Every structure is written in C-alpha cells, then in structure tokens.
Amino acid sequence: MQSNYLVKFLTILLLVFGISAQAQHEPKEEHEGTPEEVSLKTKIKESINHHLLDSHDFTFFSDSETGKHYGFSLPVILWDNEAGLQLFSSSKFHHGEEVAENNGNYYTLYHNKVYKTDAEGTITLDEHHHPTQAKPLDFSITKSVLMILITGILMLLAFVGMAKSFKKGPIVTGAGRFLEPIILYIRDEIAIPNIGEKKYRKYMPYLLTVFFFVWFLNLFGLTPLGVNVTGNIAITFALAIITFIITQVSGNANYWKHIFWMPGVPVPMKIILAPIELLGVIIKPFALMIRLYANIMAGHIVLMSLIGLIFVFQNWIGSSLTFVLSFAISLIELLVALLQAYIFTMLSALYFGFAVEEHDEAH
Amino acid sequence: MEKLINDFSFGLFFWQMILFVLLLLLLKKFAWGPILSALNDREEGIKNALDSAEKAKLEMQNLQADNQKLLQEARTEREAMIKEAREIKEKMISDAKEEAKTEADKMITNAQAAIESEKKSAIAEIKNQVASLSIDIAEKVVKSELADKDKQLKLVESMLNDATLN
Numbered sequence: 001m002q003s004n005y006l007v008k009f010l011t012i013l014l015l016v017f018g019i020s021a022q023a024q025h026e027p028k029e030e031h032e033g034t035p036e037e038v039s040l041k042t043k044i045k046e047s048i049n050h051h052l053l054d055s056h057d058f059t060f061f062s063d064s065e066t067g068k069h070y071g072f073s074l075p076v077i078l079w080d081n082e083a084g085l086q087l088f089s090s091s092k093f094h095h096g097e098e099v100a101e102n103n104g105n106y107y108t109l110y111h112n113k114v115y116k117t118d119a120e121g122t123i124t125l126d127e128h129h130h131p132t133q134a135k136p137l138d139f140s141i142t143k144s145v146l147m148i149l150i151t152g153i154l155m156l157l158a159f160v161g162m163a164k165s166f167k168k169g170p171i172v173t174g175a176g177r178f179l180e181p182i183i184l185y186i187r188d189e190i191a192i193p194n195i196g197e198k199k200y201r202k203y204m205p206y207l208l209t210v211f212f213f214v215w216f217l218n219l220f221g222l223t224p225l226g227v228n229v230t231g232n233i234a235i236t237f238a239l240a241i242i243t244f245i246i247t248q249v250s251g252n253a254n255y256w257k258h259i260f261w262m263p264g265v266p267v268p269m270k271i272i273l274a275p276i277e278l279l280g281v282i283i284k285p286f287a288l289m290i291r292l293y294a295n296i297m298a299g300h301i302v303l304m305s306l307i308g309l310i311f312v313f314q315n316w317i318g319s320s321l322t323f324v325l326s327f328a329i330s331l332i333e334l335l336v337a338l339l340q341a342y343i344f345t346m347l348s349a350l351y352f353g354f355a356v357e358e359h360d361e362a363h
Numbered sequence: 364m365e366k367l368i369n370d371f372s373f374g375l376f377f378w379q380m381i382l383f384v385l386l387l388l389l390l391k392k393f394a395w396g397p398i399l400s401a402l403n404d405r406e407e408g409i410k411n412a413l414d415s416a417e418k419a420k421l422e423m424q425n426l427q428a429d430n431q432k433l434l435q436e437a438r439t440e441r442e443a444m445i446k447e448a449r450e451i452k453e454k455m456i457s458d459a460k461e462e463a464k465t466e467a468d469k470m471i472t473n474a475q476a477a478i479e480s481e482k483k484s485a486i487a488e489i490k491n492q493v494a495s496l497s498i499d500i501a502e503k504v505v506k507s508e509l510a511d512k513d514k515q516l517k518l519v520e521s522m523l524n525d526a527t528l529n
Contacts, residue, residue: 142374145374236374
C-alpha cells in the first residue's frame with residue numbers, strides 16, 4: 001500500500017516536471033528567425049503571457065491593428081494605505097494604456113499589477129526591474145474572481161438542484177444523473193479507501209467541493225473564454241492551504257507522534273526523522289499547490305503555443321499539421337483537467353487519511 | 364520561485380479563500396448534506412429491499428413446502444377415507460346379504476314347517492274322511508249283504524269247507 005502511493009507520487013511528480021520543463025523551452029525558441037517573424041512570435045508570446053495572467057477586465061478578443069478590445073470592464077477595488085478604499089471601473093485603465101484617476105489618486109497597470117503613480121503615470125524601476133512605486137492592496141473583482149463567482153453559482157445551481165430532486169424521490173433527474181456517479185466515485189473510490197469507513201463523512205463536503213471546483217475551472221480554462229484560474233498560483237495556494245489546515249486540525253495523537261517521535265525506530269533515527277517529517281508536512285501541500293498550478297499553466301502554454309504555430313507556419317502543411325496537433329493536445333488537456341481535479345482530491349483525501357489514521361503497530 | 368512569488372496576487376488569494384469557503388459552507392448545507400444522505404438512504408433502501416426480497420423468497424419456499432405437505436396429507440387422508448368408505452360399503456353389503464340370507468332361510472324353514480303341518484293335518488283329515496267313508500260303505504255293504512240270508516249261509520258253508528281242507 002505504502003509503496004504503491006510512493007510510485008504514484010513519483011509518477012505524478014515526473015509528469016508535472018516533465019510537462020513544465022517542456023513548457024519552459026517552448027517560448028524560448030520563438031526568439032530566433034527573421035525580424036518579421038520575430039514580431040509575430042513576440043506578439044504570440046505576449047498574447048500567451050497576457051492570457052496566463054489574471055486581468056482587471058474581461059476581454060474576449062482584441063484587434064491589435066486598430067487597438068480595439070472586445071469585452072467588458074470589471075470593478076477595481078484598492079486599499080491604499082494613504083488614501084483608503086478606492087473603487088472604480090477597470091475601463092479607466094484602458095487595458096493598461098492609460099493612467100486611472102480616482103478621487104485625486106493616480107493608479108497605473110504595470111505587468112497587470114496596480115501601482116500608485118502620478119498624473120503622467122511614471123514608473124521607476126530598480127535594478128531587478130521591479131517598480132519602486134507604492135503598491136496598493138488590490139482586492140479587485142478580476143477576471144479570475146469573476147470566473148470563481150460564476151463557477152460557484154453554477155455549482156450551487158447544479159448541486160442544490162440535485163439535492164432538491166433527491167427530495168422528490170430516490171432517483172435523481174436532470175444533470176444530477178451525470179453528477180451522481182462522480183459523487184459516488186469520490187465517496188467510494190477516493191474518500192472511503194483513503195480516510196476509512198468511519199471517518200470519511202466529515203471530509204466529504206470538502207473533497208466534493210474541491211473536486212468539482214477544480215474540474216469546472218479547469219474546463220472553463222479550455223473554453224475560448226481564455227480564463228486561467230486554476231493555473232494561477234494564488235488559487236492553488238488557497239486550495240492547498242485549506243487542505244493543509246484541515247489536515248493539521250484533524251491530526252490525532254498518532255499523526256503527531258509519527259511526525260515528532262516516529263515509533264519503531266531507534267532514538268537517533270527519531271531525532272533525524274522529526275525535522276524531515278516536519279518538513280514533509282509543509283512539502284505535501286506545497287507539492288499539491290505546484291502540481292495543479294504547473295499542470296494547468298503548462299497545458300495552457302503548450303496549447304496556446306501550438307495555436308500560435310498555426311499562424312507562424314502560414315503554409316498548408318505546417319498549419320494543418322499543427323492544427324491536428326493542437327486538437328490532440330486539447331483532447332489531452334480535457335483529460336488533464338479531470339485528472340488534476342482527481343489527483344488534488346485524491347491526495348487531499350490521502351493526507352486526511354494520514355491525519356486520522358489509527359494503528360497501534362509500527363510499520 | 365521568484366516568478367511564483369511575483370505572480371502571487373494577494374487580492375485573488377483573498378477572494379478565492381472567501382468565495383471558496385463560502386461555496387463550501389453553502390454546498391455543505393444545501394447540497395452535499397442532502398445529496399449524501401439521500402444516496403445513503405437509497406443504498407440502505409436497496410439493501411433492505413434486497414434483504415426483504417430474499418426473506419420473502421425464503422418464506423415463499425417455506426410456504427410452498429408447507430402447501431406441498433398439506434396437499435400430500437390431504438391426499439393420503441382422502442385415500443384413507445375412500446378406502447374406509449369402500450370397506451364400510453363392502454361390510455354393509457355383506458352384512459345385508461348375510462342378514463337377508465338368514466331371514467330368507469328362516470322364512471323358508473317356517474314355510475316348510477307350515478307346509479309340513481298343513482300336509483299332516485290334511486292327511487289326517489283325509490284319513491278320517493276315508494275311515495268314515497269306508498265305515499259308511501262297509502255299513503251299506505254289510506247291510507245289503509246281511510239282507511240276503513241264503514247267501515250268508517252259503518258263504519259260511521264254503522268257508523267252512525275251505526277250513527276243513529286246510
């Protein structure tokens with residue numbers, strides 16, 4: 001059992017770092033070629049980078065020649081230490097092209113981050129190319145926040161509807177028919193085997209919520225809406241920290257004993273193992289965070305690079321081949337969307353299982 | 364690592380935490396709770412239904428066995444009753460025959476006895492009548508015989524003659 005998990009874990013690690021390593025190489029190649037191609041490649045690279053980041057307005061597509069953006073603006077909420085709460089529409093930024101003025105304070109976007117500036121929008125950079133300007137706390141309803149809200153509402157509609165349909169009778173109707181086997185799978189194949197028959201109930205709401213949340217957001221990421229929510233470190237950090245907190249809160253005496261005073265090994269080993277185990281406690285959710293982030297991020301980079309290649313080739317054979325390739329990658333990404341949601345849920349359940357495990361004998 | 368820290372947006376983290384926990388609580392209260400308990404109830408229901416079906420099947424089998432037994436019993440009882448009835452019938456018939464026979468025998472004997480006595484009395488009557496008739500005839504014959512004296516004397520003479528010869 002233990003070695004089985006280890007193999008799984010190593011395989012997943014290999015997959016994660018394999019894909020992300022590949023992803024890192026992709027954009028670098030785009031620097032070569034003739035000056036015209038460079039401009040196209042740079043444009044593609046910029047568009048990919050822009051897509052991967054969160055943004056303060058919701059743009060469906062932009063026309064770079066006329067400089068027009070099609071989409072809608074979102075509210076910007078800032079907490080400025082000097083000026084207090086600032087609330088204005090993101091249309092004031094004009095997609096980062098202009099300085100936004102609100103109540104006599106000036107703000108500008110630099111690499112999708114809000115900085116306090118003057119009326120001219122001057123940004124001074126230090127030696128690490130970081131702006132020296134003050135950075136107000138940004139609580140804006142960004143594209144990602146909007147997508148989280150939409151996903152949350154969709155989930156509420158779907159699952160509260162399902163719960164209501166269960167009130168009428170034991171057979172669920174509508175979308176619940178599709179969702180029910182997934183819920184049963186999470187209960188019977190993820191929660192019960194990893195946490196145990198007695199204690200799994202307490203963790204079911206979190207496991208179900210995190211699974212569908214990650215899955216739905218991963219799927220939204222594959223739509224032409226171009227949102228990259230689960231490929232954002234803040235999101236995966238938040239999810240990982242919740243798993244971490246639940247694990248530590250539900251950890252029983254046995255769990256802590258295995259961390260600080262590993263039973264069944266000689267005393268010097270106990271002393272050596274304690275810091276390693278303690279480090280493991282942090283590494284586990286950290287790996288959870290990086291795995292989801294890197295997988296989704298890499299998937300988006302690969303897919304967008306391939307789509308970009310269609311325009312780079314500009315001939316029938318190359319473009320159609322890349323089209324087929326990007327189609328195949330899209331299908332794989334559909335699988336990855338589900339797989340990453342599954343892995344996140346599975347590993348969370350596994351950690352909860354470690355925390356509540358009760359056994360008298362040492363391994 | 365620097366890219367990770369650079370990419371980290373506190374605002375997004377803040378909203379994600381709040382919205383996710385809110386979503387978790389709302390779903391827990393309004394969706395997961397009812398759904399999971401409904402699924403559990405349904406599974407329990409299916410299990411119970413299967414159990415009771417199994418029980419019913421067993422009961423049915425028992426009932427069928429009972430029925431079979433009852434039927435068998437009824438059949439043997441019916442056969443026994445038929446057999447008994449047949450025996451009674453035969454006995455009754457034989458009894459009746461016996462009785463009829465004895466009665467008939469008795470009647471025949473009585474009749475024979477009556478016939479015998481009747482015959483006897485008839486014979487006796489006939490004897491009496493014959494006797495009186497013969498007396499009457501003898502009287503008349505004697506009377507007529509005795510009326511002729513010569514003849515009587517001749518007869519006595521002949522008889523005497525015969526007696527001497529002897």
